[in-house]
Amino acid sequence: MTAITTAYPATWRRPPFIADGRLRWALIAGAVAYFVLAIGGLEINWVRIGEGLERGWRFVAAFARPDFLSRWDDIALGMQESLTMALTSTAVGILLSVPIGIGAARNLVPRPVYLVCRAIVAGARSFQEIIIAIFFVAMVGFGPFAGFLTLSLSTIGFLGKLLAEDIEDIDEAQAEAIRATGGSWLQLVNYGIQPQVMPRLIGLSLYRLDINFRESAVVGIVGAGGIGATLNTALDRYEFDSAAAILLLIIAIVMLCEYGSSLVRRRIQ
Amino acid sequence: MLRIEGLTKRYRTGDLALEGVDLEVPAGQVMGLIGPSGAGKSTLIRCINRLVEPSAGRVFLGGAEVTGLGRAQLRAMRRRMGMIFQEFALVERLTVMENVLSGRLGYVPFWRSLSRRFPPEDVTKAYRTLDRVGLIDHVDKRADALSGGQRQRVGIARALVQDPDILLIDEPTASLDPKTSRQIMRLIGEICSERGLAAIVNIHDVGLAQMFLQRIVGLRHGKVVFDGPAEALKPDVLTQIYGEEDWTRSIRDDEEDGDAARADRKHGDHAAEPERERLAGLT
Incomplete structure (x- = not known):
């Protein structure tokens, strides 16, 4: 072997992201x-x-001595409304977002269905909850029903989009195998798709439940009922000790939801 | 049994995967389909059950035309063609039994499959088939808990409970070790002869194809370039199918040409030496 000597450089720099x-x-x-x-x-x-x-x-000082008692009836009613709102809107949101999410998955439906469902999802996602809440309060009046409608709509946007993306990411081979057996479209969804997306759908639904509870406190501020309305009243009256009590309760419930959902998610993986 | 006339597939990207393929597979024949990657082997078997829609040409199964069937008729036709896949394509999170019963989906209404209340005959058939492929003890396990060889057995059972007339088998051993590959090929061969099933087997491994299959069809650039008995696969034929290469070592050594093959194998051992050293160095 004849040694061929070539001078190679001893330094190297990563090419910059913008060359110029x-x-x-x-x-x-x-x-x-x-x-x-x-x-x-x-x-x-x-x-x-x-x-x-x-x-x-x-x-801040009021947090040291929160007052749960003097406004307890209002707080209890607000909490009850918020929890009801969160649970019902999550349930209705899931029921509606499953068909819409399936319809918005490109690999599963004809193009016109896909476009319609994508448009619904995009529409539901285009406005922040507060704006939707203001609109529904104007439409159906003050109170938790407006909050329920708001949260249901944003749940559809959230779950519909994520479910559709999950379905588009499935292992196509499993679905192809079900198609090859002569199964119908519904059977394809039930056998080829559902087992692949179910754990994530359950996880997202639980996550959405705690988002909806937190949001129920926010939409109350614009008049859509729930604990937010109670909180707003307390702040307007400068009753910071009652407000602190409400905030502490919200934190406790959100942490409870968080803990519960992570427990369930670990079980289903 | 199966007749293919002038089958052509051009993908939307413009790639011509199949070009005027004519092929006939009589009842009970297990045919191997070999060819380089991208030759159109997978496309060909997917055009038969129309998982891929052919661009032109016709496919007949037992006298009935598959191409041109409407949705519902196509589903009924697919029941007669069992498919076995390269990476098994089992529904990972379902049990072995659910995977096998999914082979009956074309026969049962949606509500029965949804509630997993399959007719008793179907359940018995699934048990019997699982016993045949040696998995009777794994009925309730999830598919993702099984080994590669076991998974492919589930895949075979799923195809068999369809009561098919033909099996379409896409690279059944591509993700299996050599020993398991042989066991799976042997099982496929036995089952086909037990039931008088025809089959098309896409396969990469020429040696394995010769060991278990009688008839071999070679595909290159979407055209049939060889069709004959396995013994006729000589180096010049393989060159015709795959292109220029030293083929002597890939071919199974029969008694007739034992000397030449033995000499080649010796040569092969020497060639394998540096390879082994290199691998050892990597560990």
């Missing part, structure tokens, strides 16, 4: 300039912040 050096530095400079200008554009009123800090401190 000038463009790269221009983008960085632009981002920095924008950030500086944006900070400068904030109008900060230090007097108001000073006043607000004091109120804020009273609010």
